[in-house]
Amino acid sequence: MVGLPRIAPMLATPGSLPPAAVEDRWAFEVKQDGQRAMVYLPGDGTVTLRSRSGADITTAYPEFAGLGSVLGRPAVLDGEIVALDSEGRSDFERLQSRMGLTSEAKAARMARLVPAHLVVFDAVHLGGRGLTGLPYTERRTLLEELGLGGKHWSTPAAVVGHGEQALEMTRTAGLEGVIAKRLASVYEPGVRSRSWIKIRHVRTVDVIVGGWVPGRGRLASLPGALLVGEAHEGGLRYVGSVGTGWSDAERTTLAGLLRVAAIDECPFDKAPGVTGARWVLPRLVGEVRYTTRTRAGLLRHPSWHRLRPDLAPDNIT
Known part of the structure; x- marks a missing residue:
């Protein structure tokens, strides 16, 4: 650098x-859907990768070492590190096994098992010249002229x-x-x-509320998050914790419904490892927005949309 x-x-x-x-x-x-990375290429054949927070993550991704000798001139590039599934789509869950590695030996081993790919979508410094003041179209042209196409990196x-x-x-x-x-x-x-x-x-799904976690401070008597599940074969499978998306009035309404439905035992097939969880009869149905699911079936980025008083739990199995 x-x-x-x-x-x-x-x-x-x-x-x-x-x-x-x-x-x-x-x-x-x-x-x-991956890990943001600023790529620093001093022009001496080395590479430094920094995360969005500025942390050095170079060790975790040895497959990008060859990028340092590709350009032959100093550069700072912006991109996203991804792990691709069998159909060539970025899969954040796969990438998680690569993130945070600090051992060179383990990083090399994981690179063989779960190879990473760098999608370079911007050039912000090139050949000693800052490019941040240029419009997107000019930066894009300069980026494409670099010809960054390889096994482990590409331009989208x-x-x-x-x-x-x-x-x-x-x-x-x-x-x-x-x-x-x-x-x-x-x-x-x-x-x-x-x-x-x-x-x-954004996708939506009807879920059954099986528990909740109190909020903090002035919200201690109100739900800070709902623990939700989906019915299957007579049981209730946990699919995630929903902590956003409601108004103050909706939160208060939910608090009243949860108090009435309180029980001592967890209604989920397998109790989620959530500290401070309180359990309720699995009879409240709500609609939740989310982006994708993990392979284990958990909702990613869930957000509360609305109560579904028109639905009973046995109507959404």
């Missing part, structure tokens, strides 16, 4: 697709306009969503910017 500036990654803001009337001012890239495709089609393509392919990037936007280090918008595919 000698001579290279430390640059914090620019962050995307959750939102929706830009209006069709102005979508030709935006580019659309596939949203990857980007399409200008056609946002609905791009989003539908990712939905059909089972991908997480898209990132919309304004063509004229500069790179804003460390800023969660409206010039980059992430649009995720």
